Each structure stands twice: as C-alpha cells, then as structure tokens.
Amino acid sequence: MSKSAAILFVHNEVDTIGWWLAHHATIGFSTLIVCDDHSTDGTRAALSNAATLYDIRVQSADTTLPTRLERQTRFHKNALAQGRDEFDWMMILAADEYLHFETARSVAEFTAGATEATMAINWCLFGSSGRMTPSAFSPVETFTRHGLLSLPDHRVVRHLVQPRHLDNSLPDPFSALDRNAVWDEARILHFAASDRESFFKRDSSATPEQAWQNFDRNDAEYGGASRWLPESRRIASFMTQASLTDLYWRLKAVMTHADKPILQKLGLTPAQLSVSLSSRLQPQFRFCTLGESQRLMLDMQSGSLVPIGTTDTNFGRYNPLVMALEVSDTDIWNACLFVENPLPGRYLPLAGSPTLLPMVPLRIRIAENTVLSPVSGDEIHIAIPDHALTEIDSTVSLYSRMTPFMVLTAEGHNLAGLLRGIDRLPAPDASALGCAIAMLPFEEAERLSDAFPGVVPRNVRPARPSQS
Template identity: 20%
Template structure:
C-alpha cells in the first residue's frame, strides 16, 4: 500500500437532476469521499442550483457538458468520462494548492483516486472507506468493484426517503451482470483526457488492476459468487431510478428487476448518513430561502404592474367635479395595497402543543438509540395537515429520512379529525403506526411565523408564497419549511423546477388513484 494518504474523488455522470441527486451526494459525503464532481450533461440549471447551493460548505463541484445530438451511448459515456478526468485533475490541483496554504510545515502528500459512477450507482464499502485502499501497492493502477443489482422491491412508484433504505432486495450472486465492474483508479495512472479511448477500462492494463481483496483482477476469469462483494460493491438501482420506457424498455426492466435476496443497510451507517443529511439540508433550506427571496421583488413588481393596468382600465378621472362637488383621485402606494393582501399580512392562528402516542401507549421518540426524549408537536386546526416536531431540549434528532433541521422537523401528515389520530409520512419510517395526539401542557418552544392562507383550490400558490415572504423579511428557514407544505400539487411541481434544492421539503406528489394509500 502507498505511504501517501488516499484521497478519493467521485465523479457522478447525471442527465436528470431528479430527487435522488441530494441523496446521492449525502450518501457519498457521509462515506468520507473527499470531493464529488457532478458531471452534468443535460439538467444544467437544476443540478447547478443544487450543487452551487451546497458548494460553499461542502466539497462538491458542478461541471456542465454540452454533447452533440445523436451520440451513441458508448460515445456519450466516453466524452463524459474524458470531461470527468479532466475536471477532477483540476480539482485535485486546487486541493493541493489549498494544502500548500496550510500553516502546517509539511502537508501530507495525497494519493489521488477517482471513481466514476452513474447517478443510479452507489459505492458501498463492506466496512470503512479506508479499507478499500488496503492491499493496493504503488504499482496498482485500479481496484475493480463489482455491481450488485437491486430491483424495484415491489414499489409501484418511488417511495419518499433514501433509496438505499427502501430498496433492499437484489439479484442473487450468480446473476450474470454482477461480473460487471467499475474501476476505482489511481489518478496518476490515467492517460490524459484527450487520449482516453475506453470509458470502462480507462485504458489501464489488466495486470495492474486488483480486486478489493488484493487478488489480481482477470476480466475473463470465472469468479466464485461468494467472492464478488468481498470488501464492498457498487449497488446499482437501475429499476428504482429509470424515468420511463425511453430509459429502461420493458424487456430490460424485466431483466434488471431482480428481488431474490435481501440485504438491509446497517443502521449505524444509515444514522451516520442521516445525521450528515440533516446538516446538508439545513444549508439547502437556507439556500432555497435565499433563492426565493431573490424572486420576491420580481413578484411584487408583477403585482404592481397588474394593479396599474386595472386602474388604467377603470373609467375614473384623476380630477372630477360635479357642480359644487369635486374630488381628486388618490392612488394608494403599492406597499399600502400589499398590507391588504392576506398572504403579505398573514394573521396568527391558534395553535397547540401535543404529544404523539401509539396504541400501545408509547410516546414517539427519535430513531437513534441515544435519543430517549419524546417529541413535542406544534399543531394548528387551520392547517391540520402540517405538524412540527421538536424536543424540549432542542437537540438534533433523526426521524427516518425526514429532513430534521435546526432541531425540528415539519411534516405533511394524514389527519383524522374525528379520532384525532394522525399518520406520519412514509419517509419518517413510522407511516404504518396510527398516533393519537395528546394535548401537552407546555407552551410552544418557538415563536413560529403565521402561515399564509391557501389561495388555490388545492392549497397555496407560488405567487402567494412569494408575497408571504415579502411580508416577512426576517423569516427563519424552519418557517419556510412549514409554509412549503401548504403548496398545492401544481405549485409544488412548479417549486421543484424553480428551486430544486428544496425538493426534500415539499409535499409529496399525489399518488395515482390505483395505488394503495
């Protein structure tokens, strides 16, 4: 093994920055990946907003690529791989420059490694990320890591929450496609990007490639199924993330939708990922709030122009006189008109604190074993499908894959008014447990901002949300989280395009009528 410190950069090749991108980034950052390069060949603005919203505090970068139309898949991958190699070399040079500015007298030299993955591929070490570099002498050019193909796990539509937590069934080791590998390559052994001709083998000699257990990698040799995933695997979720038959035709879906064996992810590893996810989501919510604040002035100006047009259409003069009676038309200022808007001047509504109790009499607590403090809920009858949970001490907590930011989480719940029973959303991991709301004799721990009223038949519009933001210039990020849950289905979809970094905070899309609830 090299005496230098291994430094791993992952490059992810994306085409659609869908709702899994944030989860992909979170998982690999939690593993300890030193830098993630998002090589974007089509989403552009959506991926850019997500990555640049996180890039100030997290080691991620965005690199857009314009490809010629009509490229064959192999040629497309080759071009993206070339861009990935070139971009990562620039990133590592910048990292070395940052090390040079360190006050330490002799910065530890790095042994740079690169792993190029698709957005439906997740690196999963058997133990720790550092173990994957064991048994790799200096002349090792790359380490081969085998696929592990995961099926749809019976989900008719993608469930909310992290993909690794909810897709736990995979093909048996004997499945032919498990012989496919991705190469964890030493950056110094890779050719210049322009000279790269093999996007899978990376132009590396086979006799310089090893497996994770240290043995030589021989592509054509038969391998025992029990040896496939020694040290780790690339978990491939092609069925879970394909967007339609244009990406995964029915015959291919039938081939890859294999669900014969179960492998449940380690709870410790999930908790580590979810702790980091909550830190990342705090920044995402702040970035989303900044993004929306940048649109507020534009929305207010559109409202002002609309009012001016309405006034111009009214057949009323600026000065009117009838005999001894006269008047001058007075136009109120735009700010004065906004004060009459029920979103801009949202009024407080009565709320109450509650505890959540199961039929067995247990109060709802956080998931992690060191958390034994019951949740306190803040609930308002005027918005019965929004519930905010926090703890008396205000400490961070984990509740499944729900974003728990700034010591609280707001959830879109199912509410039974007659029984005062609720169901939490799927991503919390408690959706199957009916919970009774028990009034609590404690005041709310936070002064929450008043929520805007619905202005569409099915909820709040994006226009109403922006006007509400205009009226609340000192709004806290967790208040925005509560308000986002009021968006109508159409407006939530609009928000996904407007501020994709807020995806985790939006109400779930409506389920198809034929799906079970």
Template identity: 80%
Template sequence: MSKSAAILFVHNEVYTIGWWLAHHATIGFSTLIVCDDHSTDGTDMVLSNAATLYDIRVQSSDTTLSERLDRQTRFHEKALEQGRDEFDWMMVLAADEYLHFETARSVAEFTAAATTAMLPVNWCLFGSSGHQVPSAFSPIETFTRHGLLSLPDHRIVRHLVRPRQMGSSLPDPFSALERNATWSDSRVLHFAAGDHESFLRRNSSATPDKAWQNFDRNDAEYTGASRWLPESRRIASSIVQASLTDLYWRLKATVTHADRTVLQDLGLTPAQLSAPSSRRTPPQFHFCMLGQTKQLMRDMQTGSLVPVGAGDVNFGRYNPLVMALEVSDGDIWNACLFTENPLPGRYLSLPGSPTLLPMVPLHVMIAENTVLSPVSGEEIRIAIPDHALTKIDATTALYTRMTSFMVLTAEGHGLADFLRGIDRLPAPDASALGCAIAMLDPEDAGRLAQTFPGLIPRSLMPVRPPQS
C-alpha cells in the first residue's frame, strides 16, 4: 500500500486548520506533518487534539532562525529528508491550499500510474464569493468562485514528489510558468482571498486594496470539490469534539481548584462560583416531534431529512428528529435538535448549522414560528411537515439524551452558571458542552474562547439573538 504525507508550515490559523487537516485526511494522505510556527491564537491546541485521533505529526519551528521564511524552508527540507525511507509520495502545501482530484478517489489512486518523480498540480485561485466576514463552514463550502484558467497565477504549481528520488532542493512552485495551466485531473484550490475582513487582517501590504483585487477572483463557479465534504465534515466534527472534551477537563480543574488566575481571565471570582442559583426552579422542557400527519426524520441511508408518514416508517432506515424546547417567558426559546436514536456518525447534519455536533443548538422565535442558529443568527429553514411542532411525552429515554445539557444549564445561561454546571457534570459530553456554549452571552463566550484559545471552534461562537 502506497504511503503519502502532506507537509504544512502554519502560523495562527486556529479557525481553519481543522478543515485543512480534515480535507487532506479525507483525500487519502496517510500522514500529515505539521510545523506550528509558535502560533498565539490556539492553533497548537487544535493540532494537539487532532493528533490524538489521526496520524498528525506536530512539531515546532526552529526559533534560532529569526526569519519566518527561513524557519519554513528549514522545516520543509527536513520533512522531505526524514520522509524518504517511509513515504512513497509527499507534498508541500500552505494552510490556504487544498489539493483536489477531479476523478481520482485518493492520493494513492491518483499516483498509482505515475512514471515520473514529480507530479505538478496547478493553482486554482478562489475569490471571496462575496463574503465580507469569516465563516464557520469549510472553505470548500464557503468559497465557490475562482479566476479563469488563463490567469497567470494559475501557472504556479505544487508538486507531489517521490522523496527517495528528490535531490537536496525543494520543489519549485514557479517551475512551470512557461506552460499553460491545466485542471483536467487535479488542482490546488487556493483560498488566498478568503473573506474580506480576514484578508485585511492577514495582509500588511502597503496597498491592501490592490492585493485584494489580485486575489479576489470570482469569474467562474466550481463546486466539484464538494464531493469531499461529507467525510471531511465527519473528521472535522471529531476534532471539534476532541477539543471540547479537552476544554471540559480544563474547566473542571479550574472549578475544582478555584483557580483565581483563570477565573479572573473569565471575569469571575471564586465567590461567584459558590453563589446560589438565581433560578428558583430548574428549567422546564417541552419535547416535540417535527410535524403532525408526517414527521421529519433522518434517512440513515442518505443522511438527508425527509418527511415520513406513520404508515411508511421503517425504523431500520428512518431516525425520528426530536426538538427539546426550554420553556421561557420571552419570545425566544433555546432549543436542541437531535435524533431519537443515537447517531452512528459524529454529527447531525442540518443545512445552515455549522456546529458539527450530534445535538444542534437552536433559537426558536415562538411568535413567528422561526428557527435561528445561535451561531450565525441566520434563519435555519427546516422543512417541518405541516409547519407544526407536535408535543410528545417526555420519556425517560428523551430526558437521558438531554441530561448533560440540563445539568450544564440548570442554573441559567450565564458564565458562572455554566461553570457551576461543569462542577456537577461528572464526565465530558462534547455535544452538550457545545450546545451550552452556543447559548451563552456572546461576551461570555468570547472570554471563554480567549482564556482557552483553540478549544472553542468558530462553529460554536454565539451571536447576540434578536431582541424579543
């Protein structure tokens, strides 16, 4: 079996590094070799947690070299040299570069018939697709428009190389500038622009507008790489949930030891953790099925959500959806959506929700019968049959599915309430933890993310709900 490795040098890419790892694991690289250039935003924590799940070999850059380019070059050279005896193919990529095959199903299949020591793959420069602010979704899903093939930048190449046949020099990205670019069998999706806000933050060019115009290419649409998304989402979800599990244990230690330093960073005091709950009684929940004459269910064969009549239910194929609504005096109720029976996969896919959890956090505007994502603030259009939520009995099985979330939010949705819930929760439940974080006040969630960088993904960072 052919073995392959992707090589990445990275600095401060906390919100996208998980997607890069997930994508390149999906397309079949055996190993990901990543050098973190002393990131300060939590990138190292994402890498550390991901490395517990996959063959991701993480190292730090050589700080004896003062220039980042020199540290990067040194790492690339050593990675290729050290991989000669282990890997059949290796490839140097950047954090905004995603390798894609038009028809091949894996790196092994793409390289199987190769007769040369190097396989060049041309850039395909993607623009912002009109995005002004960062997105929690995969870059492949977010950015779908690119420049025309004739663009000179597309002559830049990345190489899949046989390390045993390589000399001492690194593959030259500019070695094919005299040849026309081709995307007939592969391309490197280059998300150089990204959204406008992130581009300006990353680039310190004296002429940022000119640089933006060069990279923001949106001439043609391409969605061929979406075929990798189901598996890359599954892998990304496992990375997200590993980080949330890590967060649980760190928060548990903070509460157990009343760590004043961490609590101060969170804007709290030990006294606030021991203060009595402001709630007189625990919150009440209504459990509902989605629909009346037909019920919305997850088709376990296709992963899609479909309305199913009572006479058509095949419980080997269909998994009913349940919405747990937290009763409130206001017009906006917190809610969690989950399948009645546990999913064999890592997350519940709901169009418009980026959360990558088995349980999806929601805001339900009762008067308007509208469902919003607490993360994006945008409406999630769930095709509920009959436009009806039908209340069902609150069984022991349903309460069991919600127990961890109920423990975390029993005293409210403030940060101190959340930490007291952590103290009572005996074991980590990444799904419940993620839902509870998505329902915090955005400022509280921001302090939590700043105190524990890299452990809370953008896909769970809440926005302020609309005023009721």
C-alpha cells in the first residue's frame, strides 16, 4: 500500500493546528511530520496530544541555526532525506495551506496513476469572507471565497514528490510562474488572509495593510472542500477531548500541590481553593426532549439530526436528544444538549456549534426563545419538531449523565469553583469540562488558556462579551 507524509514547519499556530492535522489525516496522508519552531502559544502541547491519536511525528527546530528560514530549510531537507526509504510520496506545506482534491478520495487514489515523480499543485488564495475575528470552526468551513483563477499568486505551487527520486534540493514553489494555474484535479487551499484580527496580529509584513489587500481575495464562492468536513471534525473531536483530558490532570496537579505560580496566572490564591466561597444552592435541572408528537434524534447511521415519531422504536439507529436546562432566576439559562444513549469516542454534531464534544453547551434566552452558542456567541437554529420542548422526568439515569458537569459547576460558573470541582471529580470527563469552560466568564477562561497554553481548545472557550 502506498505510504505518504505531509511535512509542516510551524510556529505559534495553536488555534488552527488541530484543523490542519485533522484535514491532512482525513485526505489520507499516512504520516504527518511536524517541526515546531519553539512556539510560545501552546502549539507544541496541542501537537503532543494529537500525536497520541495519529502518526504525527513531532520534532523541535535546530536552535543552533540563527534564523527561522535556515531552521525551516534544514528541517525540510532532513525530512525528505529521511523519508526516502519509507514514503512513496511526500509534500511540504505551510500551516495555512490545505491540500484538496476535486474528485480523488485520498492521496493514494490521487497519486495512483502518476507518470512523473513530481506533481505540482497550484495555490487557490482564499480571503477572509468578511470575517474580522478568529473562529473556532475549521478554515475550510469559515473561509469559502477565493480569488479568480487568473490571479498571478495562483501560479505558486506545492509539490507532491517521490522522495527517492529527489536530489538534495528542495521543490521550488516558484517553478511554475510561467504557466497558468490549473485547479481541475487539485488545489492548495491557501488561507493566507484568515480573519483580519489574526492577520494583523501575525505582523509578518513590513506593509501589513498592503499585504492584507493582496491576500484578502473574495471574488468567487467555493464549497467543494466541505466534503472533507465530517471526517476532519471527527478527528478534531478526538484531539479536543485529548487536550481537555490533559487539562484535567494538570488542574488536578494544581489542586494537589497548590502551585502558586499557576494560581497567580489564574488570578487565584490558595485560600480561594481551600474553602468554598459560594453559598448558592445546588443547581437544579429540568430535562426536556426536543419535540412532542415527533422528537429530534441523532441518526446514528448518517450522523444527522432528524425528527422521528414517538412510536418509532428503532433505537438501535435513532438516539433521542435531551436538553438539560439549568434553572435560573435570570432571563438567560445555561443548558447542555446530549443524546439519551452515550456516544463513547464521538461528538454530537449540531450546526452552528463549534464544540466537538458528546455534550453541547448552550445558552437559552427564555423570553426570546432563542438558543445561543456560548463559544461563538451566535444564535443556533435547532429544528425542534412542533417547536416544543417537552419536559420529562428527572430520572436517576439522566442525573447520572450530568453528574460530572454538576460537580464542576456546583459552586457556580467561575474559575475558583471549577478548580474545586476538579478536586472532587475522581476521573476526567472531557465533555463536562469543555461545557464548564464554555460557561465561564470570558476573562476567566482566557486566564485559564494563558496559564495552560495549548490544552484549552478554542472551540470550548466562551465568546467575548461583545459577541454574545
């Protein structure tokens, strides 16, 4: 069987590195070889957690070389040389470049009929699609508009190469500038612009506004790459849950050792963790199914949410949805959405929610009867049959499903209470922890992310107050 590897040199890409890894695993690369150039934002931690799930070989850049370009060049040459005897095909990519095939289902299928040892694939430059701030969704989903084929930048190429046929030189991205770009069979989705805030934060140009104008191309709509999203989300969900499990153990250690430097970063003191500062009563939950004569269920075969009649007993295929509403005396109630029968190793797909967990955090505006994602701050439109939430009995089984979340939020939605909850929770529950983080105040969640870079995924961090 053909073996292939994607090669990546990366620095400070913590919020998108998971999507890059998930996408290139989805399209069929056997191995991902990644060199971290001493990132300071947690990229290395995200890579390490992902490497427990997939053949991701993580290296560190050679610090004896003074410039990033020299370190990158050395890594690229070494990776290609070391892969000659193992891989049939290899490809150098950047963190904002996603390989995409128009019809082929995998790298192996795309390269099966190759007659040359090198295959050049043109850039396709995607703009911001009007996005101003970072998104927790995949770039493939977030940025769907690109420049016209005639754009000169599209003559830049990346090469799928057979490493055993290479000499010591690297493939040249500018080797096809004299030829028109072609996207008939494949293209490199180049998300160079991303959102405006992230672009200017990178500060990689002496003339950033001019660079932004060059990269922010939104002339044509393209959704062909969305076919990779179901599988890339599935892989990304594993990475999210691995990171949150790692975070649980790190927080457990903080509670065990009363780590003062970490507590200082969190804005907490040992005294705040030793005694509960909350006098609120144990939160109460109301449990509802979505719909009355029909109920919204997860189709376990298709992965979609569908309305099913209450007399349909095919529960091997259909898994009823349950919403747990946290009773509040305010107009906004926190809620968690999950399926009646647990989803081990899977996530609940809900359009509009970036949270890749078996349980989805929500925020309900009771008076307006609207549902929001606490992570994106945007409204989520759930096609509830009959437009009805039907309250059901609060059974022991339902409460047991909520127990880890209730332990983490028993003292309210605040960071000190979360850590005391971690101390009481005997084993990690990534879904409960992700939901609890999503319901923290924005500033406290950001302090948690800063204290533990790389293990607090963006897709569980709450939106800025202005977004919610």
